[in-house]
Amino acid sequence: MLTRRRLMTTAIATAAGAPLLRPFAAMAQNLTGDVYETASGQVSIHPVAHASFVMDTPAGRIYVDPVGGAEAYAALPAADAILITHHHGDHFDPETLAGLTERAGAVPMITNPTVAESLDESLQGSNTVMANGDSGSLLGYELTAIPAYNYTEGRLDYHPEGRDNGYVISVDGLRIYIAGDTEDTPEMRALEGIDLAFVPFNLPYTMTEAQAASGVAAFAPKVVYPYHYRGSDLDLFEQLLTDEGKGTEVKRGGWYGT
Numbered sequence: 001m002l003t004r005r006r007l008m009t010t011a012i013a014t015a016a017g018a019p020l021l022r023p024f025a026a027m028a029q030n031l032t033g034d035v036y037e038t039a040s041g042q043v044s045i046h047p048v049a050h051a052s053f054v055m056d057t058p059a060g061r062i063y064v065d066p067v068g069g070a071e072a073y074a075a076l077p078a079a080d081a082i083l084i085t086h087h088h089g090d091h092f093d094p095e096t097l098a099g100l101t102e103r104a105g106a107v108p109m110i111t112n113p114t115v116a117e118s119l120d121e122s123l124q125g126s127n128t129v130m131a132n133g134d135s136g137s138l139l140g141y142e143l144t145a146i147p148a149y150n151y152t153e154g155r156l157d158y159h160p161e162g163r164d165n166g167y168v169i170s171v172d173g174l175r176i177y178i179a180g181d182t183e184d185t186p187e188m189r190a191l192e193g194i195d196l197a198f199v200p201f202n203l204p205y206t207m208t209e210a211q212a213a214s215g216v217a218a219f220a221p222k223v224v225y226p227y228h229y230r231g232s233d234l235d236l237f238e239q240l241l242t243d244e245g246k247g248t249e250v251k252r253g254g255w256y257g258t
Contacts (some may be wrong), residue, residue, distance in 0.1 A: 070099020184215025
């Protein structure tokens with residue numbers, strides 16, 4: 001399980017003489033990834049853009065919602081697995097996937113049903129479809145599909161209930177929640193034992209800063225990464241979450257080049 005004393009950046013780890021798992025090009029550009037210890041090694045987090053990131057684990061490298069063209073990942077090590085929440089263009093891009101899998105080969109993938117329907121035939125064999133509530137595994141790690149949806153009038157058509165996924169993946173005891181596009185649903189608020197959480201907020205597609213802060217406070221992860229927040233007030237979210245008094249640490253990743 002994660003403890004705050006075990007949180008470090010790869011730059012600190014390098015200075016201390018600890019070996020890096022893999023030399024991401026982003027690190028060479030002074031964009032360090034955050035590192036978390038697990039029972040069998042390290043997990044490192046590398047934001048790419050908006051809702052896309054790479055998660056390096058002891059069992060391999062997981063690309064989450066990769067979009068933006070394969071060239072955006074050309075300097076990074078190839079994917080060992082791919083995880084996709086839903087079919088919107090800022091989460092799923094067939095051309096990006098084609099380029100990534102041409103390089104990496106047929107790596108295991110997890111998608112929701114609507115993405116599966118749109119996958120190229122060449123990728124169907126390596127894909128596992130998970131609907132809301134399903135459980136499975138990715139690179140040997142336990143994975144559960146969490147409902148991701150809008151419930152507020154005026155937003156219902158963006159992410160209707162029952163279609164899109166978030167995920168909880170357990171990496172050797174480190175429980176990670178990837179929300180996808182959602183509001184602070186009852187399913188989110190009821191989560192337990194989450195160490196790292198990736199949570200969106202932006203209107204009209206997901207939720208307000210206040211909803212996100214309230215939702216995160218309800219399940220109180222040890223660390224939250226705001227993502228998918230283009231056009232929103234990150235400072236406001238962090239202040240509102242701090243005011244909730246749950247002790248969750250806010251980590252700001254370089255989703256938008258900062």
